[in-house]
Amino acid sequence: MKHLAVLAALLAPVPVLADIDPANWDAVTAEAEGQTVFWNAWGGSTTTNDFIAWVGDRVMEDYGVTLEHVKLTDTADAVTRVLSEKQAGEDDDGAIDMIWINGANFAAMKEADLLFGPYAEQLPNWAIVDSEGKSVQTDFTVPTEGFESPWAMAQVVFVHDTADMPDRLGSMQALLEWSAANPGRFSYPQPPDFLGTTFLKQVLVDILPDASVLAAPATDETYDEVTAPLWAYLDELTPNLWREGKAYPATGTAMFPLIADGELDLSISFSPGAASTAIANNELPPTVRTFVLDKGTIGNASFVAIPYNSGSKAGAMVVANFLMSAEAQARAQDPAILGYGTVLNMDALSEDDRALFDALDLGVATLSPAELGTVQAEPHPSWMVRIADDWMTRYGVAQ
Amino acid sequence: MDKGLSLRDVSISKGGTPLLSVTHDIGPGEVLTVMGPSGVGKSTLLAFITGTLAPDFRATGEVWLDGHNITRAVPHQRRVGILFQDDLLFPHLSVGANLAFGLQPGGSATERKAKIDEALNEVGLSGFADRDPATLSGGQKARVALMRMLLSEPCGLLLDEPFSRLDAALRAQVRDMVFDRAKARALPVLMVTHDADDAQAADGVIITLGQPA
């Protein structure tokens, strides 16, 4: 795999690694000063937007880097943008300096040589990242190879309002039975939304007797057979979904107001702390709790990547490094702010830095790391692409 | 002839249809009245003289004013004054500012103000300088319009049915005032009208244009 990447780098039509050397940190910070970094990140969550604004204040303070949040509705927009710029020969100062990315978008950009790097493992704060215990070096089974740096850990949790639905569910089969008894009270974001496709994968991972087949790329031979139980499951579930599956919430955060209004009893989230944060913000009632399945749930890391044609690569690396700092990670984990899981290794932190995390009250609805249980691996992205496409044909167009 | 307004072989047509042709000299202080039913092209003749003829008309011939051929001069340099049946005072300007618009540039602010007050005084409207023209009576408006025109020091005067909107009592009064002022300044006057009384009062040559073709 590594050899292939090196080969690809050699054959790439444009030099992927331009003038700046990530290992020379002093040179990076010197060049970063005064640069403006356009960070393209999904803008649908106001708490995330606030956090990014705070990051902007801090990197301006410490490094003189101006951070502009370009709010996306879909990360694919940013990928398209870089692609069009490459076609147009805009190789030096593209519109995008950094992207919040993972999964299929990362795989696509990496394959098309649209990313700058490797840089992530040369950043100073890489030393405190938990690269052994957390899946920060593979992204949906695709090796990151330093082309993106992690900044948050996510794991699927189910969010339920205990006022209407007191008990947790242990499996996807239990969810199916519960929704038959309580029609119209569950939904998931519409694929290809990230969380929506994650739900589909979660179903598959949970109902397959052996999920290891998903680690390999999907092939025409395996795909139909492996996914058949998923479609059977969804055929049974869909009539009992909210709006009978004729409409879906657009995103994960769009489901919180639906729980608050009492339209939904149950939804899912990719952020174990998000429910606590939403309770603190009056967006969810205080009776909301979270749970995971008996066999555990899917987890992955969120990354940032730098396009090959960014004109502010140094500035972007400074932001990426800051995101992996104990200060930023502790703030992101604070349920009153974001409630995202940290990518850091607690044992690698100084005592002062560790105190930042110990001081956090994770909130009433947040499960402890022990309660979160087993983290199941993401399937290879080829599964997600095909499943999302298939879902669109089966449920996305023909109701 | 040097002074005065001369129309030399002027003929106007529209779409190949001849509307009118006129040849006439109007001496200083004289009035030429052009009569005829509406639609015959009386106002077209005035538009030709002021240089504002619509593009779908064709005109030949020449207009001379005080010894200058003004046929091809731009409208604002012809020095031809005109009064319409409506007063056409600029509604966004006060009475005084309307007069100042007509008054030729030059002189100090005090001098200009004095000239305007004098003009108002001349037509019995002293102290009206700050008034909104919309608050004036019909006769008052007509007088302001006349003085505004005279302050621009024209060398000739055109009247387009100028009195038809005024009631009978006012009409004679305003008419006399206009003709008196024109005579006093020795201006050649061309009036178009369909009113026989106006033509009579003008006391000059009358041309009657034919039926529209």
Add this chain to the structure above:
Amino acid sequence: MNRRRFLPILPALTLLAMLGPVIAGLWGTVMPAFGHLPAAGLTGPSLDPFRDLFDWAGLPRAMLLSISTGLLATSISLAIVMLVTAGWSGTRPFRALERLLSPLLSVPHAAAAFGLAFLIAPSGWLSRLMSPGVTGWDRPPDLLIVQDTWGLTMTAGLIVKEVPFLLLITLAALGQADAQRSVTISQALGYGRLTGWLKTVFPRVYAQIRPPIYVVLAYSMSVVDVAVILGPNTPPSLSVQIVKWMSDPDLAMRLEGAAGALLQLALVIGALVFWRIGEYVIGRLGQRWIASGARGRLDPVVAQLALFAGAASALAVLLGMVVLAIWSFAGFWGFPDAFPDTFTLRNWMRFGPGTLEALGETALIAITVALAALILTIGCLEAEYRFGLSFSQRAVWLLYLPLLIPQTAFLPGLQTLMLNLGADVGRLPVMAAHLVFVLPYVFLSLADPFRAWDTRMGTIAAALRASPNGVLWRVRLPMLLRPILTALAVGLAVSVGQYLATLLIGGGRVATLTTEAVALASGGDRRAIAVYGLMQTGAALVPFALALLLPALVWRNRKGLQHG
């Protein structure tokens, strides 16, 4: 003076600013639609993009949605406006409705759509007000109202915005139709007011408002922001799907999107032809109806229904604004409470700074574009006045062309073309793209008052030795202050409301209130949406208020200008 040489080329320049981007954008769409995208190593011609397009399982429904929302929204809003005008023009309820609807014209489509969604959703305000008392609901019912499969809510969202537009257009046309006397005569002949109006005035009025009706039809068929907020997603309407394809990381999707864009264009042309045929058929039926001598027994009933529909459409937008205002100050607000538990300034403090930043960007773009459009428009109209360089009757349709060609058909192509030319994305190209949509509206808004100005004023001023520029600056423009400011406000409102042009041409770097608000739609944070929606509405509404207020203030002592 070089103005003399500059002025005559202004009409050509204006046409170029308006049509250049449209034609270039269409070109940039046609190429990839036939598989030709050399930058990506794809060379055509090939029919594969169309083959892929027709293989998409959602296509029939997406096409149907585009057609049905377009035809329904246009015919229903037209029917409401015509029947209300027929039954009530000149009466007190009509003047009340007119006053109610005029400010609604400037409410941006996205804000009106949000308001409607917050109003009529199962957990919306109407449901809260009636629950549990009237309905017995203590939880929102599982009803598919917003984002319904048939796009009916989206159609309603379009209707409530098009009714004010068509009503104002109709009022302008009425002034030239000598309506009152025709109605009086037909009433004297024993016809009901409504039937008399339809039989005598409607044909004349319709002939005048035909182009704006076509604009409404084309717009409703290809709208994106309203469809994102209120429209279905399983599948979405064709235009929304085109935008999705255009932003897919997979390049092949771009080709499919371009093919979809051409299909959208064909659909709009087809619908316009269909509408034209419908006009003919209704015209023939109408003649028969007139010849029948029917006096209109049902007039009172129809008139009441029309007034109800008109008032409901106005109320929907107004109450939508009210519920946006409530959400913007809401603390926790559970169902079925009619009002939030607490009111708080927290939402405004949290999102206020962000909206101010977006407001700055919005204002900069809108003011520049509206002023540019105003200058070009006045230049064109003045050139027409001085040199007789007028648009011929046929050329007037050119004004409507940018509004008749679906945005989704040429904006994506324009984006690709601009990138190929190396033009940087950002504010300036966005301004150029906005100008395409702003110019026609500013021109149409100002042309009538400008031309209606009594040119004898110009003759008088010239006779008083004012130069042509003097006449323009000292007489004509001051006298036309009110319509000029109104045209400017129209231009500002159109620019503020632009979604797709800002999103695609700005490359995501240009964040206006509209793009920010629509981006929030997917997150569902009602408090944030409310704050952004209200700011967006304010940005469009305040200029209109100023356009009314300023002339009244400047000309407070000039009675002659107080109703012009």
